[in-house]
Amino acid sequence: MTDTVDTNPVDQSSGEASSSSQRHHRRFVRADGPDKVTGSGRYTADLQLAGMLHAKFLYAGVSSARIRSLDLEAARQVPGVLAVLSDADVPDVRYSPAVADRRLFARDVVRFEGEILAAVAATTVEAAEAAVAAINADLEPLEPVVDAEAALQEGSPLVHEDWASYEADEGVIRSGNTASFSSLSRGDAAGAMASAETVISSRYVADGCHAVPIEPRAVVAQWEGEKLTVWTSTQVPFDARAGICETLGLPTNRVRVVVPHLGGGFGGKCGFHFEAHIAALARAAKRPVKLVFSRAEEFLAPDRRREAMVVELTTGLDSDGKILARTGRLVLDGGAYLADKAFFPQLAAMQATGPYEIPNLDIEAHLAYTNHQPAGSVRAPTAPQGCWAVESHTDELAKAIDMDPVAFRRLNGLRSGSTGPVGQVYGDIGLQDCIDTAISALIPDGDPDDERAGDLAEDEAYGVAVGWWPSFSMPSGAYLKIDSDGKGQIITGAQECGTGAVMTMRQLAADEVGMDPEDFELVYQDTSAAPYDMGATGSQTLFNNGRAVMAAAAQVADQLRQLAADRLEASPTDIVLNDGQASVAGTPAASVPIAELAAEAAGGSLLLGHGSAAEVTYPTVTATCVGDQGMAAWLSPQFSCHAVKVRLDSDTGVARVVSVAAAHDSGRILNRTGALGQVHGGIMMGIGQALTEGTIYDEQGNQRNPMLLEYKLQTAADGPRISVDFIESYPGEGPAGAKGLAEAPNVATAAAVNSALAKLVGTPIRQMPMTAERIWEAMQTARDGDPYQGGSENGTEQQ
Amino acid sequence: MNSEPMDDQTPSESTGGGQPDVSYPLAVNGVRYPVSAPSGALLLDVIRDHVGLTGTKQGCDDCECGACMVLVDGRPVNSCSYLAAQAQGRAVTTVEGLAGAVDLSPLQQLLLDAGGVQCGFCTPGMLMSARALLDSNPEPSDEEVRIGLSGNLCRCTGYDTIVAAVLQAAEHIDATEV
Numbered sequence: 001m002t003d004t005v006d007t008n009p010v011d012q013s014s015g016e017a018s019s020s021s022q023r024h025h026r027r028f029v030r031a032d033g034p035d036k037v038t039g040s041g042r043y044t045a046d047l048q049l050a051g052m053l054h055a056k057f058l059y060a061g062v063s064s065a066r067i068r069s070l071d072l073e074a075a076r077q078v079p080g081v082l083a084v085l086s087d088a089d090v091p092d093v094r095y096s097p098a099v100a101d102r103r104l105f106a107r108d109v110v111r112f113e114g115e116i117l118a119a120v121a122a123t124t125v126e127a128a129e130a131a132v133a134a135i136n137a138d139l140e141p142l143e144p145v146v147d148a149e150a151a152l153q154e155g156s157p158l159v160h161e162d163w164a165s166y167e168a169d170e171g172v173i174r175s176g177n178t179a180s181f182s183s184l185s186r187g188d189a190a191g192a193m194a195s196a197e198t199v200i201s202s203r204y205v206a207d208g209c210h211a212v213p214i215e216p217r218a219v220v221a222q223w224e225g226e227k228l229t230v231w232t233s234t235q236v237p238f239d240a241r242a243g244i245c246e247t248l249g250l251p252t253n254r255v256r257v258v259v260p261h262l263g264g265g266f267g268g269k270c271g272f273h274f275e276a277h278i279a280a281l282a283r284a285a286k287r288p289v290k291l292v293f294s295r296a297e298e299f300l301a302p303d304r305r306r307e308a309m310v311v312e313l314t315t316g317l318d319s320d321g322k323i324l325a326r327t328g329r330l331v332l333d334g335g336a337y338l339a340d341k342a343f344f345p346q347l348a349a350m351q352a353t354g355p356y357e358i359p360n361l362d363i364e365a366h367l368a369y370t371n372h373q374p375a376g377s378v379r380a381p382t383a384p385q386g387c388w389a390v391e392s393h394t395d396e397l398a399k400a401i402d403m404d405p406v407a408f409r410r411l412n413g414l415r416s417g418s419t420g421p422v423g424q425v426y427g428d429i430g431l432q433d434c435i436d437t438a439i440s441a442l443i444p445d446g447d448p449d450d451e452r453a454g455d456l457a458e459d460e461a462y463g464v465a466v467g468w469w470p471s472f473s474m475p476s477g478a479y480l481k482i483d484s485d486g487k488g489q490i491i492t493g494a495q496e497c498g499t500g501a502v503m504t505m506r507q508l509a510a511d512e513v514g515m516d517p518e519d520f521e522l523v524y525q526d527t528s529a530a531p532y533d534m535g536a537t538g539s540q541t542l543f544n545n546g547r548a549v550m551a552a553a554a555q556v557a558d559q560l561r562q563l564a565a566d567r568l569e570a571s572p573t574d575i576v577l578n579d580g581q582a583s584v585a586g587t588p589a590a591s592v593p594i595a596e597l598a599a600e601a602a603g604g605s606l607l608l609g610h611g612s613a614a615e616v617t618y619p620t621v622t623a624t625c626v627g628d629q630g631m632a633a634w635l636s637p638q639f640s641c642h643a644v645k646v647r648l649d650s651d652t653g654v655a656r657v658v659s660v661a662a663a664h665d666s667g668r669i670l671n672r673t674g675a676l677g678q679v680h681g682g683i684m685m686g687i688g689q690a691l692t693e694g695t696i697y698d699e700q701g702n703q704r705n706p707m708l709l710e711y712k713l714q715t716a717a718d719g720p721r722i723s724v725d726f727i728e729s730y731p732g733e734g735p736a737g738a739k740g741l742a743e744a745p746n747v748a749t750a751a752a753v754n755s756a757l758a759k760l761v762g763t764p765i766r767q768m769p770m771t772a773e774r775i776w777e778a779m780q781t782a783r784d785g786d787p788y789q790g791g792s793e794n795g796t797e798q799q
Numbered sequence: 800m801n802s803e804p805m806d807d808q809t810p811s812e813s814t815g816g817g818q819p820d821v822s823y824p825l826a827v828n829g830v831r832y833p834v835s836a837p838s839g840a841l842l843l844d845v846i847r848d849h850v851g852l853t854g855t856k857q858g859c860d861d862c863e864c865g866a867c868m869v870l871v872d873g874r875p876v877n878s879c880s881y882l883a884a885q886a887q888g889r890a891v892t893t894v895e896g897l898a899g900a901v902d903l904s905p906l907q908q909l910l911l912d913a914g915g916v917q918c919g920f921c922t923p924g925m926l927m928s929a930r931a932l933l934d935s936n937p938e939p940s941d942e943e944v945r946i947g948l949s950g951n952l953c954r955c956t957g958y959d960t961i962v963a964a965v966l967q968a969a970e971h972i973d974a975t976e977v
Contacts, residue, residue, distance in 0.1 A: 028914075029911075030911060030916060032919070033911040033916055034903065034911075035919070036916050036919030036922050037894075037897075037898075037903060037907040037908075037910060037911055037916060037919075037922055037926065038854070038894065038895065038897070038898050038903070038907065039852070039853070039854015039855070039893065039894035039895045039923050040854065040895070041919060042853070043853075043856070043920065045853075045856075045857070046847075046853035212954055213918070213920070213954060214856075214858045214864055214866055214918070214920045214921045214952060214953065214954050215856070215858065215918070215920040216857070216858065216859075261918075261919060261920075262918060263856070263858075263918050263919065263920030264917075264918035264920055264954050264955055265918075266954065292857075294860055295858070295859040295860050295861075295863075295864075296860070497918060498917035498918030498919065498955045499917065499955075500917065673914040674914070676914060676960075677914050677917055677955065677956055677957075677960065680956060680957030680958075680959050680960070681917070681954070681955045681956050681957045682957075683957060684957035684958065685954070707859075707861065707863070708859050708861070708863035708864055708952070709861060709863055713952050713954065715945075715948075715949040715950075715951075715952065715958075716944070716945040716946075716948040716949050716951070716953075716958040716961070716962060717942075717945045717946050717948075717949035718949075719945060719957065719958045719959060719962070722957065722959055
């Protein structure tokens with residue numbers, strides 16, 4: 001069944017075959033919905049506390065410099081200023097996961113333009129701004145490292161001269177400006193390449209881009225005695241708490257992190273960011289302090305932008321068109337600090353293989369320190385760029401041997417039982433079904449290369465790409481209680497960032513105890529109320545917290561069955577919980593309302609459950625993984641195929657995506673409305689990355705377009721017609737067979753767009769975003785003969 | 800070398816700081832609020848900080864995102880770029896003015912049912928633009944809805960569910976009730 005939203009997604013459960021999926025597919029009601037449509041829901045920037053001060057930061061404003069001096073005295077004299085802090089005023093701590101390379105405030109040197117030199121708290125925004133302006137920072141400019149490939153060359157200036165002294169996890173391989181390195185090797189790539197019938201080399205370059213949640217982040221901090229409460233717009237409240245504790249030297253039980261409603265994240269609000277700065281200001285000023293970012297700050301200051309990537313691939317085919325071998329070299333622009341991305345090289349290498357059978361493999365991926373803004377987990381890190389490069393390369397492979405690109409993917413793509421590129425053996429997977437389904441949804445006769453197919457106009461073409469993405473197993477916990485009136489609460493560590501993943505917990509709990517989802521309210525986004533969860537990151541919420549909530553609810557279900565068994569004089573194993581009633585199996589007349597049992601329990605042993613996600617055993621891989629970060633073996637892997645129709649104005653180079661058909665294997669879909677929302681949103685983000693969204697840097701490493709006027713998101717008027725299918729017959733390790741979903745829809749769209757553009761232009765576009773200027777330039781190149789053909793370092797080399 | 804705050808707005812541009820306060824009544828959602836604010840104060844800041852209604856959001860600083868959309872005499876305006884003093888004598892409607900005392904408006908309910916609300920940060924502005932559109936064009940086409948909402952950025956939904964909800968609202972209800 002193909003889902004298009006204009007047919008009312010609420011009713012799309014009709015026609016489901018099994019009763020269990022019918023159960024999960026019932027109408028979804030967002031618990032936070034009324035808050036959000038009435039304006040009564042509070043986001044962090046909406047909070048006001050008595051005596052609250054306003055914070056402003058002084059940023060470096062240059063990408064590389066030595067700090068000669070920093071004079072805060074004049075700022076401290078500005079009326080209304082209660083605190084001015086810099087590096088000297090906070091504990092001497094270097095932090096960050098994997099490699100401790102970062103401080104709250106710059107010390108001695110600045111490594112990117114958004115580095116914080118000082119922070120101010122004042123009674124008004126104006127006073128805080130005046131104080132920031134009064135700070136005298138004497139910076140000696142240094143030559144910035146702005147080219148990630150050049151940064152890896154011998155003799156490049158080092159972004160971190162003293163990195164060897166930093167504390168670091170074992171597995172992280174570093175040297176020079178290499179912040180992290182991974183390789184994947186299997187078989188004999190060089191030998192197999194030498195025996196190949198056809199060998200194609202390609203180079204693709206993707207610019208960095210941004211998460212751009214519509215809510216700019218905000219933080220409010222308040223001390224009461226030795227206890228700190230921080231309200232913050234983070235996707236990962238427990239991570240934020242850990243960062244506060246590490247940098248300010250506090251125990252976890254004196255720090256409470258609360259996230260009011262979160263206005264989107266897309267990875268941009270993962271990690272620990274500015275919470276400790278504001279907490280330190282609040283302690284120094286002895287007043288609550290609030291920070292609210294401008295849009296420019298949201299672009300420039302966080303250490304979470306999507307990494308720019310250079311992808312060079314060489315692939316050898318045998319005479320039947322099967323992939324024999326692939327070698328590749330990837331360079332990721334990591335920016336000034338490692339943030340959370342030590343594992344990115346391995347993820348990028350996995351994207352460079354794609355979901356294909358490749359018996360001989362040799363991929364290396366380097367993450368470079370530069371003086372750009374640090375990159376970090378933005379929705380499916382490394383994947384849209386990696387998939388765009390590898391799928392454009394795949395089209396070049398098919399074209400070189402005159403094979404239909406879809407047939408090429410069917411021939412080489414993973415199928416159930418396949419051995420993947422790193423030697424992982426896959427169980428039942430849905431990639432081949434995704435290909436068939438997406439293509440038949442978009443293209444009537446199923447051949448994307450048939451110019452007469454469907455309703456194609458002369459300036460239109462179809463494009464097809466496949467993508468893949470893992471599900472991650474993480475620790476996660478939840479409590480569940482039902483009080484005397486039969487109403488329940490789920491107290492979960494999980495974080496809702498808009499996807500509906502936490503909202504879905506009501507369904508999972510209700511199914512376990514035989515009640516309605518609306519009988520449950522959620523207590524969430526509060527580190528002092530709930531057990532640990534990793535947060536809204538890695539598409540992990542439903543996959544892990546879903547299992548925790550089900551485990552907690554199962555305990556309460558057992559308690560209810562025991563109470564009902566006593567009441568009905570039956571065995572607990574014979575008690576069925578359904579529709580708000582506990583009844584004896586086969587004897588529906590013998591039943592008692594769950595609310596009555598709850599009232600009884602309230603006077604006795606209470607209805608209380610707790611659960612955590614059970615650890616899952618990861619599959620084994622046979623490839624050699626240097627710099628292994630645990631990302632080569634993929635649990636519950638997700639697959640997708642996006643088929644697009646693109647229209648190109650050949651006079652201007654302006655491309656428009658007319659329609660998209662997406663098919664996703666993300667396991668069992670538990671919340672169809674939410675799942676559709678993820679796929680639609682991911683596709684639109686992918687189109688933005690494909691066509692308009694890219695960070696433009698000047699030669700000094702400063703961003704030139706940190707504003708929405710110059711960094712264009714897709715609007716409602718840009719939207720293509722989108723249809724979505726879910727391939728659900730492949731249960732994984734997740735709750736009720738669900739896999740992750742939030743990131744996978746953001747993988748294949750840009751690649752599919754280039755697949756179509758290559759047909760319209762005559763050559764693939766080799767830089768992303770594929771702006772009108774770049775497309776137009778490629779059109780001239782194709783018209784005048786591709787200078788990249790035949791061995792240029794920038795293009796395709798056919799041997 | 801100058802080091803400077805990244806937010807390049809001067810205080811006078813963002814908040815009217817340094818200017819004398821002016822006092823006037825401001826009608827928001829049918830209630831007249833006594834306002835005393837700098838003459839250059841923005842309508843967004845006055846609605847949020849003086850009137851105390853925080854449903855109207857700030858997503859950018861330059862009219863690009865639409866999160867701050869309100870109605871002034873029924874016309875949609877980005878309140879981040881509209882002087883509060885200009886709204887004197889006019890009727891301002893914010894998202895808080897859409898619902899009844901108990902029930903959601905049909906458009907609010909349809910938007911929720913369609914899955915058109917995810918993080919919710921763009922939702923108030925989106926609702927105000929949709930309300931203005933349906934007031935002026937009770938039977939819009941799909942394309943007219945998309946153009947009518949093109950000043951409101953949403954990063955979560957991909958817009959289709961929002962467009963579908965507005966079209967359903969136009970189809971099933973009297974536009975005066977949305």
